[in-house]
Structure formats: structure tokens, C-alpha cells
Amino acid sequence: MKPFAYVRATSVAEAARLLGAGSAAMAGGTDLLGLMKGGIAAPARVVDLTGIDGLRGWSRERGAGLRIGALTPLVDLETSDQLARHLPIVRAALADTATLQLRNAGTVGGNLLQRNRCWYFRDEAIPCWLKGGTRCFASEGENEHHAVIGTARGCNRVAPSDLAPALIAHDARVTLVGARGTRSIALADLYTDPALHSRDEHTIKRGEILTEVHVPEAGLQRRGTYLKAMERKTWSFAVVSVAAAARVRDGKLRNPRIVLGGVAPVPWRVEAAEAEIDGHPFSDELARRAADALLADAAPLAKNGYKVPLAKELVRRALAAIAAA
């Protein structure tokens, strides 16, 4: 690990000012530490955000949706029965996220902004495209964990977060605060596609801090579920995960969302797939059609073709679970 300066910010404004070039923001540090020890990140300055007040905890105001502070430890969300009543998908998504130790240290903001787990990206000796190199080593290499869809250019990484698909399925937005002001974007738009030639994984800008997640009232009206396939029973990133949510009435799923993790460089959503089921009497056949539509453009690599039937099956099950609940 390279030597670095450490500063503990006490306000968002101070942190924003400190987060210039060569600086890295740290909340729980569970991802940053691994990146630094692995030689992937070498910030000259680490700006610790944990001294900032007011970014912890969550609140629900009738008519105004649900707000979750970015510094809230994952374990607080997971263990809150009250939150589980308002937004049960969070507990479902966190149940198999990392280990209890990591959920204790890790925060909501950090989870949404974590970097991908591609084993070529995480090897400091591999000059892959995402790290400024010329090509993806996985495309012709050991790619059983890599993306099957949405990889038009350069990078076959997959979105690793469990929380991101779950929150996107409920139309979550995030607040980003920087020296030049505050903006609110859809959580889905926090993730950026290699097809856009961007060698970033997130659209957050230098000097910006993710301060809050907001789930609007409409999102809270949906019933949601999260399913995750791993290579062992727990303590693993998803091979494939699916978050699904919809308003359910009279055997129909309305305004549904289906978001996949582990299959694409970003949390994967296709509106046409959701339209397949929106407002129609739910059936297994319909669920299968939605799953097919969601993965219609899949172009698996040599070793990850299995993810396509696996993702379709999880989508089918998730939709059936919502419809039956």
C-alpha cells in the first residue's frame, strides 16, 4: 500500500472541498481498503466521511417517501423491523450481502458506489481496459463470472451491489452534493455503461458526495422481492441476482420493475420486459416472456452462457413470488 494522507471531514462542504484529484472518499472503507491493499487504488489523500453528522439513519414521512442517510451502516437497515415493513426488499437484499463484519462496517453509500469484482480488474498486474489499458482480459479469458449482456464496448464486468438492484426496483433516487451544488438523480443513472466509452463505473463526479437515498412514495407502494444465486450459500457476490417489484392487485402486476445484478456492467433493466407483464393477468407464461425479453440481447462469452437460463429462472421465480404474496 502506498503512503497516503488521512483527513477526517466534519461537514459535507469540507469533504467536497477536500475531494480533489488524487483523493478518495471513505465511509466504511470495506471496499477502498481492499482496493488500496491490492494496488488498484493509490489515493494521495483519504477523506474520511464518518465525522459528518446527519447522514446516518432513515426516516419515513407520509407522502414524502423514505430517506436513508448514506452513512447508515448496512446492518442497521438489515436489522430494523420497522424498515422491513416499509421496504422489505432491503432486508432481503442484505441478508446475503458479504459478512456480518462487513455489513457492520459498510455503509449504504459505499455499497452503491463499490467497484466491481472482476478478477482481472482486481489484479494490479493486469492492465485491463477499465484501468486505462487497451482491452478486456476476460473476453477471451476466464469469464464464467462476467457479463452476458450490455457489454457493447471494452469491459465485461458485472455490477456487484445487492442493494442497487433492490433500490432501483423501487425507483430510488440519490442525492449528490458537491462544491457547485446539489443534484438528485435516479439511482439507475448512478451507473455508467462501458458502451458510453466511460472508464468509470459511476457517474458521481470528483468532489461530489452521495449523501442520501430517497425512495419516493410510488416506489414504496410496490411489493418487492430479491433473489440471489451464489456459488456457495453465503459470503459471496451474486452469480446472478434479481430484484423485482410491482403493485399487485387482482392478480395483476402494475408498473413492475425487474432489475438484474451480476449479468451486466450496470444493474440491468429493460422496459420492454416490464411492459410484457404490466397490467396483464399474471401467469407463469407471462413471467417467462418477461424474462426472455429482459435477456433478449444476451451475448454470452465462452464460459458464462449458464447465466442466461439462471437469470431467466430467477426472474420467473421473483415475479411469481410477488404475484403470490
Added chain:
Amino acid sequence: MKDERGRTRVVRTRNEFEGEVMEQLALVQDEDAEAWPEGAQLGIVGRAHRRVEGAAKVTGRARYTHDVRLPGMLHARILRSPHPRARVRHVDPSRALALPGVRAVLHRFNTPKTAFRGEETIFREEVRFVGDEVAAVAADTEETADAALDLIVVDYEVLPHVVDLEEAIDDAAPRIDEKGNVHDADRHERGDVKKAFASADVVVEGTYRTSTQLHNCLETHGAVAAWDGDQLTVYESTQHVFGVRQGLHAALHLPLGKIRVLCDHMGGGFGSKGGIGKYTVIAALFARELGAPVRCVLDRREENVAAGNRSATLQRVKIAGKDGRITAIAHDSWSNVGQARWVADPTGPTKGLYDVPSILAHAHRVVTNTGSLAAFRAPGYVEGTFALESAIDELADGMGVDPLALRRHHAEGAIDPVSKMRYSLKRLVDCYDIGAAEIGWSRRKRGGLRGSAPGLRRGLGMASQLWSGGGTPPAYATVHLNPDGTAVVRIGTQDIGTGTRTVLAQVCAEELGIDVRDVRVEIGDTDSTYAPISAGSLTVASITPAVRLAAKDAREQLLDVAAGVLEVGRSELRVEGGALVSRGGRTPIAKVFEDLDNYTVIGRGSRSPNPDDLVLKTFGAHFAEVEVDRTTGAVLVERVVAVHDVGRIVNPLTARSQVEGGVIQALGFALSEERVVDKPTGRVLTRSLETYKVPTVRDVPRIVVRFVDVPDTAANNVGAKGLGEPPIIPAAAAVANAVANALGVRIRHLPLTRRRVLDALAAAS
């Protein structure tokens, strides 16, 4: 008081280590005790006893090699090759040496000749895998040493390489060894295989693959070395303190008497810590040069590239059946040994497990530019049992017979088909009976059973286990009595986490007639008497007989003393519960010694040779029940029933723990553990415990442990045999057979990941 016991004679003995049988010379130094017979009324041996060091471990007091911190200690880190194959042309350490806190740099141009595993140096001219040692830095802190590694400039001439087993076999691959990449290893032939295949009713052929498994000892490999004048002391996380001493003797040309090796507590080895590592030599060289203790321990990433592994294998098995029996097996195997000079032969079970008339077994060693294999808990046997037992199930399917019934025809023989000698004891059929009843084998149906939900299939599978485990001389112990009636067992063995301390305390207490709490076991020190490596399932069978004899010797001397002090006839006295008991009453041992001050009774014992006309083996059988999700590829192992025939069980609690650990490690091998290497760069991609998937506690099924528990009284005076390796041998094969039963599709490649299951189902439909 001494009788004529002192006379020593030389005999021949048959010893077996990790599948290799050796005729060796042995000394008979003590008259052996009669083995405790079957049904003997023992008060301590055979009863569950918690680990004597358990509290020290769970409270953090137990000191491991990683915990050793000596005054003025320096830290060494190793620079490893980034290339799978390259010639080291030049090393420039000047920038590293200029970094404040850096004390020295070792590399191939400034390091004295240090013999290491058949080579003359620890820093090769040609580095042969990513992670091969190129140089080392000693510094005031580990962080400084680490930072200095980046400052060493090495000029490499990159050479063509190959890392994949099947590519290395291919003629088109770069020849990375002057004698070629593929080397003949063991070959065994009996009967007439050709004829048997020609006249068979059914012949089944399959190609099986297993993946490279990494040990991932919780405590990574490492050593701390310190010199006091010309006396070297090394703390090492090892399965064999005497082996480390021997390795240092060879590498540094030091007299054995000038080397002391210590290992108090140890965080796992699984075969990979059988001797010195290059880190040991590096620590010792730096410590000598710099006049300060030096610590060199590997980090997790190094552990997973350079500390050994279980070879990936490619195995072809052809098996013939006629009239409801197996008539012939041909088994060819190729193992990716990395740069090792030996191979863990996967065909051992094929040769010896079943009494099959015609066998042709041929093992090959394939060298590649990857880290070398190290013995890994039943090396070869785990891989080979998967192929053999899968093939037998495939044959049973082809013949339309029950796979367990088919095995029974070949499991009863009292003669070892390889050596043609009689087994000392064999209760394999008992294992089948116990296991079949426990799992409910009669429910098994060809094509599997319906699962608990739509899309789920349920299956049953089983496999058998053969291993050695008879132990070996030499091993020596002393037991001395303190005047308060407590005893100290001293023996140069080590407890690698299996509970060795506890079983030694039990055997001593049983024989001596005192409480287990009054026995202290001092191990892990080459200044004690010799004991063999804690590997090959030979610890208990090698050292408990010596400890028993030492305790017996101490007890007999104690009786002599007590007879004199108490003025009671010796034959009327016995030792029981820490007291001398006669018709006249009980006298605590401490009372006997009250007026004797510090006169000390010292018992000594040595391990007697193995019988020369019998073969000592362990047997067992595992039965697995699984549920497989055809749509998600998930394999759920619900239950494993593990039955073993390993002679007397000294401590049912630690024995059960051994079996559970073996089954869990086998499940990792069967379902999730796989080293992945990038072929173009030769880099191991699964260096962390994130990507290399060992089972978590949630992956552990119900494990039902049963023992035949009949003492092998011909084997040694305790009647116990080894249990370290048996439980890892058949579990993966049993699970694979259960999965094949559930799905009706055979997957011949471990581990059975979702990918392999879904791909196989897609290919089958």
C-alpha cells in the same frame, strides 16, 4: 530395578506413507505391551474428552508461529516472479536498499548455495511460475519490506510457458522441461485386462476431471528465525519439527545439534507444511547476516500461488462388468504437478480398494508453469476415488444393478490385492451396513427421486474409502512424574489442530492411572525425542503406542517405589485415580513421594515395529443425500453419513471433529473450490478467499459420523489407526454419485458448480 529391557535389536518393518509402501529397518528397543483387547474396560481411552488446549485457543492465549515477536525482530518479504516462465538476467536492489528501514536484499547473485528440494538454490535462474521466488527484503517493518519489493529492478528474459494440464500434454505446447512435459509415474498391472474387456457384458468408459484445490490453511506458511552464536532457533508453522530441522541442516550445512525447531500451536497444514519452505531459509539467512531475529510469513495471496496445492487431474477410466461383477478396470491419470518432482498417484484406490481380478493403472506426472503441488490430505486418493467410484456407478447403471450391491462383491476380501498379504483388520462391509441403514439406501431409485419442490431432484450416492493409517516407528516419548502426582508427557510431535495433545494425555492418564487433568503434554520441540511427521494419518498410530509404553514404564517404577515406601507387596498394588490402591486402602501418589523430596520417576517408551506379515489399512464409506435444482444448477447436500473403520477410537469427540472437517473440505472440493489460472499470463485469479470458495458454515450439511470402533490389536498396543485423511477421501465421490443419481446426468468434472450443472443439463436435453 531395571530388567534386561535395554537390549536393542534390528528388524525389518513395512511402513506406508501417503500410499507409498517402504520396507525399512527398525529398532526394537522396548518390549511392547499387549494391545488393549476388544471390550477392554478402559476409563479414559475411548471416552469423549474436550481438547486440553481448547480454552487457550478460544481465549487467544495459544501462541502460533504468527504470534511470535522477538526483541529486535526484523521482517522479510519475498519478491515473486510476475512471469510464468523467465530467466533472471540481472537484479538491481540499489533503490530498495536506499529505502530507510531496509536492511538487506537477497537474490540469486548474492545468496549462498542452499540446497532446497533437489535444487542447489532457493532463487532459481529460471523462474517457473507466477509467484516463484526471485528476491527477498529484510526491513524494520513488514510495510517497509513490502514497499521495498517494488523498488527491486529485475531484468527478465521471458520464455514460452504453459499452465493448463491438457495444453501441457498436447505436443504443440512449449516444452518447459528438457525431458518433456509428461513423465511416466507409477504403473500397476494384474490379471488380464485385455481379455476381461473382450469378454465383458458391459464396458463403460469415462474421462473425469478434477480441479486444483488450494489448502488455505488459516495460518499461512511462515517462520521466525533467531541465532544465538552458532545456535539457530526456528519457530515454524509445521507438521514436522524434525523435518524442518533436517531441511535446515541440508540447506545451511549446519549440524543437527545446532538447530532447534519449535511449533507450539499451529493453524492447519493439511499436508502442505511437511518441511521447510523457502521462507524458512530466507528468515535464517537474513537472521544470520543481520544478527537479529527475522520473521518471514506469507500473506493470503502468496499462500494461494506458492504454498502448494492438490493437483488438477485428467483421468480416463474404462471398466468392465460380467455376470454382475466388476472384471477389469483400466485407469490412466495425468496430474498437473506444477514444478514438483513427484506426483500424488490417483490410481491408488483403483489398485487396492476393491478385489478386482484385472487392473491396469498408469499414472503420469505433467509439469506446467504453475505453483507446485504439496501433499494435500489424502493426495491422489481424493481425486482418484472420484474417478473410480463414478465409473463404478456408471457401470452399475449400465449393468442395471444397485451400485452398493456391486461393490459388496469386491469388498470382502481379507487379502490386499496389491501386496497379496493379509489385512490386520478389515471391516469395510460393516461400514456399508451401518451407512446404508443410516441413510436409508433402500429408498434409492435409479433415475433419482422427486425433490421437495417442482424442478428439484433428489439423489443418493455412496463411495468407499481406502487409506493407510497404520503408523510407523520410530517415535519416542518420556513420561515423568512430579512429586505431586502429576505427569508430563514429552515427545517431539506437534498438534496440527487435530487434538494430538488431548489423545496423548488420555493414553498417558489411562496407562498411568491418573486423571487427564493431571497430565501436561509438551510437544513441538526438536529438543524432545523424535516423533514422525503429523501427516499421512500416521500420528495417533505412531505415537500413542510410545506414550503408552512410557506411561507404563513410569507406572511400573512407581509401583516399585510405592512398594518400598508403603511396605506392601508390589503385586498387591495398583495405580488408580492418582492413588496407590491396595486392600489396605488408597494412598495418593503425592503421599508416596512426600518423604522422597524430588526423586523423579522417568518412564520411556518407543514405538515398536509394524507386523511384517500383515497389511495395515483403514476403510470407510460415505453416503450422501442431495437435492439438485435443475433450473438453477444449485446442489444442496442435505446429509452425509460417514462411516469409518480405523481401529480403536481414542477420543470420540476429536475423532468426530476430524470426520466433520474432512467431509467439509471434501465438499469444497466437490462443489465450489477451484484454482483458476489465466492461461496467457499464468496468473492465479483466485488468490483471495473471496474468489476461492471454501465452504462457509451455512454450506455444511448434517454430517452423521459413525465408527466401527473395533481395535486393531495386531496393529499396535493401542489398537488405533489414523483418521486424518480417511474422511476426505470418499465424500466428493459420494456427492457426485448422488448428484448423478438425482439428475440422471453424469457430470465428470469437479467442482459441480452451477455452471457445470446447468451446462451439463443443457447438453443432455
